[in-house]
Amino acid sequence: xxxxxxxxxxxxxxxxxxxxxxxxxxxxxxxxxxxxxxxxxxxxxxxxxxxxxxxxxxxxxxxxxxxxxxxxxxxxxxxxxxxxxxxxxxxxxxxxxxxxxxxxxxxxxxxxxxxxxxxxxxxxxxxxxxxxxxxxxxxxxxxxxxxxxxxxxxxxxxxxxxxxxxxxxxxxxxxxxxxxxxxxxxxxxxxxxxxxxxxxxxxxxxxxxxxxxxxxxxxxxxxxxxxxxxxxxxxxxxxxxxxxxxxxxxxxxxxxxxxxxxxxxxxxxxxxxxxxxxxxxxxxxxxxxxxxxxxxxxxxxxxxxxxxxxxxxxxxxxxxxxxxxxxxxxxxxxxxxxxxxxxxxxxxxxxxxxxxxxxxxxxxxxxxxxxxxxxxxxxxxxxxxxxxxxxxxxxxxxxxxxxxxxxxxxxxxxxxxxxxxxxxxxxxxxxxxxxxxxxxxxxxxxxxxxxxxxxxxxxxxxxxxxxxxxxxxxxxxxxxxxxxxxxxxxxxxxxxxxxxxxxxxxxxxxxxxxxxxxxxxxxxxxxxxxxxxxxxxxxxxxxxxxxxxxxxxxxxxxxxxxxxxxxxxxxxxxxxxxxxxxxxxxxxxxxxxxxxxxxxxxxxxxxxxxxxxxxxxxxxxxxxxxxxxxxxxxxxxxxxxxxxxxxxxxxxxxxxxxxxxxxxxxxxxxxxxxxxxxxxxxxxxxxxxxxxxxxxxxxxxxxxxxxxxxxxxxxxxxxxxxxxxxxxxxxxxxxxxxxxxxxxxxxxxxxxxxxxxxxxxxxxxxxxxxxxxxxxxxxxxxxxxxxxxxxxxxxxxxxxxxxxxxxxxxxxxxxxxxxxxxxxxxxxxxxxxxxxxxxxxxxxxxxxxxxxxxxxxxxxxxxx
Numbered sequence: 079x080x081x082x083x084x085x086x087x088x089x090x091x092x093x094x095x096x097x098x099x100x101x102x103x104x105x106x107x108x109x110x111x112x113x114x115x116x117x118x119x120x121x122x123x124x125x126x127x128x129x130x131x132x133x134x135x136x137x138x139x140x141x142x143x144x145x146x147x148x149x150x151x152x153x154x155x156x157x158x159x160x161x162x163x164x165x166x167x168x169x170x171x172x173x174x175x176x177x178x179x180x181x182x183x184x185x186x187x188x189x190x191x192x193x194x195x196x197x198x199x200x201x202x203x204x205x206x207x208x209x210x211x212x213x214x215x216x217x218x219x220x221x222x223x224x225x226x227x228x229x230x231x232x233x234x235x236x237x238x239x240x241x242x243x244x245x246x247x248x249x250x251x252x253x254x255x256x257x258x259x260x261x262x263x264x265x266x267x268x269x270x271x272x273x274x275x276x277x278x279x280x281x282x283x284x285x286x287x288x289x290x291x292x293x294x295x296x297x298x299x300x301x302x303x304x305x306x307x308x309x310x311x312x313x314x315x316x317x318x319x320x321x322x323x324x325x326x327x328x329x330x331x332x333x334x335x336x337x338x339x340x341x342x343x344x345x346x347x348x349x350x351x352x353x354x355x356x357x358x359x360x361x362x363x364x365x366x367x368x369x370x371x372x373x374x375x376x377x378x379x380x381x382x383x384x385x386x387x388x389x390x391x392x393x394x395x396x397x398x399x400x401x402x403x404x405x406x407x408x409x410x411x412x413x414x415x416x417x418x419x420x421x422x423x424x425x426x427x428x429x430x431x432x433x434x435x436x437x438x439x440x441x442x443x444x445x446x447x448x449x450x451x452x453x454x455x456x457x458x459x460x461x462x463x464x465x466x467x468x469x470x471x472x473x474x475x476x477x478x479x480x481x482x483x484x485x486x487x488x489x490x491x492x493x494x495x496x497x498x499x500x501x502x503x504x505x506x507x508x509x510x511x512x513x514x515x516x517x518x519x520x521x522x523x524x525x526x527x528x529x530x531x532x533x534x535x536x537x538x539x540x541x542x543x544x545x546x547x548x549x550x551x552x553x554x555x556x557x558x559x560x561x562x563x564x565x566x567x568x569x570x571x572x573x574x575x576x577x578x579x580x581x582x583x584x585x586x587x588x589x590x591x592x593x594x595x596x597x598x599x600x601x602x603x604x605x606x607x608x609x610x611x612x613x614x615x616x617x618x619x620x621x622x623x624x625x626x627x628x629x630x631x632x633x634x635x636x637x638x639x640x641x642x643x644x645x646x647x648x649x650x651x652x653x654x655x656x657x658x659x660x661x662x663x664x665x666x667x668x669x670x671x672x673x674x675x676x677x678x679x680x681x682x683x684x685x686x687x688x689x690x691x692x693x694x695x696x697x698x699x700x701x702x703x704x705x706x707x708x709x710x711x712x713x714x715x716x717x718x719x720x721x722x723x724x725x726x727x728x729x730x731x732x733x734x735x736x737x738x739x740x741x742x743x744x745x746x747x748x749x750x751x752x753x754x755x756x757x758x759x760x761x762x763x764x765x766x767x768x769x770x771x772x773x774x775x776x777x778x779x780x781x782x783x784x785x786x787x788x789x790x791x792x793x794x795x796x797x798x799x800x801x802x803x804x805x806x807x808x809x810x811x812x813x814x815x816x817x818x819x820x821x822x823x824x825x826x827x828x829x830x831x832x833x834x835x836x837x838x839x840x841x842x843x844x845x846x847x848x849x850x851x852x853x854x855x856x857x858x859x860x861x862x863x864x865x866x867x868x869x870x871x872x873x874x875x876x877x878x879x880x881x882x883x884x885x886x887x888x889x890x891x892x893x894x895x896x897x898x899x900x901x902x903x904x905x906x907x908x909x910x911x912x913x914x915x916x917x918x919x920x921x922x923x924x925x926x927x928x929x930x931x932x933x934x935x936x937x938x939x940x941x942x
Contacts, residue, residue, distance in 0.1 A: 239297065247790055334403055341366040348396075485506060546605050562580065
C-alpha cells in the first residue's frame with residue numbers, strides 16, 4: 079500500500095517518487111509542532127499514536143540538513159527535525175477544486191499562542207542543552223583517563239609507528255628488504271621510513287630518538303612483531319564484526335601456501351553484510367600440519383575460540399585444494415558435515431566446476447596435468463613469452479586462420495581457469511610444443527636461463543603420450559558437466575535451472591560408464607591422432623613397464639592399459655565427485671532460489687519452495703507462518719503492476735523495502751545468499767583470493783609475513799590508529815623494551831652479587847675480607863648502631879672485649895641483631911647464639927661461644 083504525504087497541497091506518494099516518507103513522531107510535544115506547521119485542522123483532534131500509525135510527511139517538507147542518508151537504501155531524520163517547508167497558497171489559485179486536506183486559517187489568537195509556545199519551548203530546549211553540555215563535559219572529564227605528558231608523547235610515538243606499518247602492509251613492502259648475514263640487515267625498510275618521517279618533521283619520533291646513536295635500530299624485532307600483530311588483529315576484528323552481525327556465513331579455504339618451513343591454509347569467510355551485499359574476505363592462515371581430525375579441531379578452535387563465531391551458523395564450505403591436499407580436504411569436509419549437517423560441502427564460485435572436478439581426482443597422471451596447467455599459466459604471464467606463443471599459434475594454424483584467431487583470443491589471459499580449459503589445451507598442445515622448442519633454442523638471447531629451463535621441463539611433460547591421453551579423456555568426460563558448471567556460476571536463474579538439470583548430467587555420465595568400451599575406442603583414436611601430429615611415440619608409461627617386468631606378468635596392450643588405468647577411473651571419479659558435491663540436501667537448498675521473483679516469473683509462479691524449506695526451518699523467525707507467507711509472496715509478484723520489474727538476484731530482492739514485511743522470506747534469502755556456490759556481485763570482493771595471490775607473487779618467498787599479507791589483501795577495510803594504540807598500551811608496557819632489558823640485567827647482577835657476598839661470608843677468606851676490608855667497614859658503618867660498634871676499629875673491638883656487659887647489651891638489643899642479620903655470617907652467628915657478640919671481643923668466653931657453633935669454630939681457627 080503506497081504512502082501519501084499528509085501535507086496540504088502535496089500530492090506525492092511513495093510509488094511515484096524515490097523520496098523518503100517519515101511518520102509523525104510519537105512524542106506528543108514534537109507531534110503537536112508537526113501538526114501546527116502542517117496547518118491541518120482535521121489532524122489536531124488525533125492522538126500522537128494515531129498520527130504515527132496512519133500519517134506520513136515526505137522529505138520535501140524538511141530542511142535538507144535535517145535529513146540523513148545513512149546508506150543508498152536508508153534515509154532517516156535527525157531527532158530534532160521539524161517540518162518547515164509547506165505550500166499554503168497554491169490552492170487559492172484554484173478555488174473550485176475540492177481539497178481533501180483543508181488548510182486551517184489562523185486567527186490572531188492562534189498566532190499569539192503559537193509564538194508563546196515556541197518561545198517557551200526554545201527557552202527550555204536552550205536550558206536543557208546547556209545542562210546536557212555541562213553534564214557531558216563533566217562526565218567526559220571524569221571518564222577520560224588523565225594522561226601525563228610522557229604518556230601523551232608515547233601515544234603519539236606509537237601512532238607514528240602504526241602509520242608506517244599500515245603503509246608498508248598496504249603497499250606490500252616487507253619490513254626488511256634483505257640480509258647480509260644472520261645478525262646484520264642489508265636494508266631495513268621500516269628503519270628507513272622512520273628516518274624519512276623524522277626528516278620530514280615528525281616531532282613524536284624526533285623526541286623519541288633525538289639522542290639515539292646513528293647505527294642503533296630504532297624499533298627492535300620483537301616490537302615490530304607486536305605492532306604487526308596489533309594491526310592484523312584490528313583489521314580482522316573489523317571484518318568479524320560484520321560477520322557476527324549477519325550471523326550466517328560459509329567457510330572457504332584456498333590452495334596451500336608454504337612459508338616459514340610450514341604449510342598454511344588460507345581461510346576466507348563468505349557472508350552477506352548489513353547492506354545485503356555478498357562478500358568473501360580473507361581472514362587468516364592456518365597451519366596444515368596433522369591429520370584430518372586435527373585439522374577439523376584446529377578449524378573449530380579458530381572460528382569459535384579466536385574469532386567468536388558459532389559453527390552452528392556455518393551454512394556452507396568450499397575447499398579450493400589442489401594436488402595431494404585434495405584428498406585430505408575432502409575428508410575434512412566430510413567430518414565437518416558429520417558435526418554440522420547444515421555446513422553443506424559445495425564448489426566455490428571462484429573456481430570453474432570442471433577445474434574443481436579435475437583437481438579432486440587423486441590419480442597421479444591427472445594431478446600432473448593439473449600442475450602442468452598451473453605452470454603454463456604462470457609461464458605465459460610475461461609479454462615476451464605470450465608473444466612467442468601467439469607466433470607459434472599463427473605458424474601452426476596458418477592454413478586455418480579462424481581457428482588460430484580464436485585460440486589467440488582464448489589464451490589472452492586466464493585460459494587455464496576456464497570451463498573449457500581442456501578443449502583449449504588439446505588444441506594448444508602442438509603450438510605449445512612449437513613455442514617451447516623456440517624458447518629453448520633462444521636464438522636471439524631474449525630469454526633468461528631460468529626461462530629456458532622451465533620451457534625444457536614443460537616440453538618433457540607435454541611430449542609424454544600418457545599426458546596426451548589424459549588430456550583427451552578429461553576433455554571428453556567433462557564435456558557433460560561443462561554447461562552445468564557454467565550455469566552454476568551464472569545468474570540466480572541459471573543456478574536454479576542447473577540444480578534441476580543435475581539428473582540429466584548424471585544420466586549422461588552413467589550412460590558413458592555403461593558403454594565405456596565404445597567411448598574409449600573413439601577417445602583413444604583421438605589421442606593417437608594428436609600424438610602423431612606432435613610426433614610423440616605411442617607407448618605405455620615406462621614406470622608401468624618396469625613394474626610389469628618385476629612382477630613377471632605378460633605384456634598388456636596399449637589401448638587396454640589406458641582404458642583400465644585412465645578412462646575408467648576418470649569416469650567413475652567424476653561421477654562420484656558430482657554425486658558427493660550435489661547431494662539431495664544441496665539440491666534442496668539450491669531449488670529454494672525460486673523465492674527470487676524473476677525465477678518465480680519464469681516458472682509462471684507455479685513454484686513449491688515449501689517442499690524444500692525444511693532444510694532451513696530452524697533459521698526462520700516464524701516457521702509456523704511460512705506457508706501463508708510464501709503464498710502472499712507469490713501473490714504479491716503475480717499481481718504486480720505492469721511497470722514493476724521482477725528482481726533477478728537475491729541481492730536485488732533483499733534491497734526491496736517491502737521484503738521486511740515477509741520476515742521468513744527475508745531470512746530464507748539471507749541464508750541462501752551465504753552459500754559459497756553463488757557468485758559474488760561485488761567486484762571488489764570477487765578479487766579477495768586474487769589479491770592474496772598477487773601479494774604472494776609480488777613478495778619474495780623469504781619475506782612472506784602473514785600480518786603484512788592480511789593488511790595488503792584487506793586494504794578496503796577501515797582501520798583506526800587510535801584503536802591500535804589503545805590495544806598496544808593495554809597489552810604491552812609503555813616502557814622502552816631496551817630499558818626494561820637493562821633493568822632486568824641490573825637486577826640479575828645485583829642478585830648475583832648478593833649471592834657472591836653470602837658465599838664469601840661463608841668461606842674463611844671471605845670472613846677475613848669482611849673483617850679487614852674498608853668497604854665492609856663502611857657498609858657496617860652505614861647500618862644501624864649495633865653494626866657501627868662492631869666495625870669501627872680495633873679499639874672498638876677491644877672496648878667490646880673489656881666490657882662484657884656492653885657486648886651482651888649489643889646482642890640483646892633489636893637494632894644490633896638486625897644489623898648483624900643484614901651483614902654476612904657474623905649476623906647469622908649473632909642470631910644463632912646470644913654469645914656471638916663475645917666472639918668479636920676475642921675474649922675467652924667469646925672463643926668458647928664460637929667453639930659451640932660452626933661459625934665460631936671457623937672464626938677461632940682463623941684467629942689462631
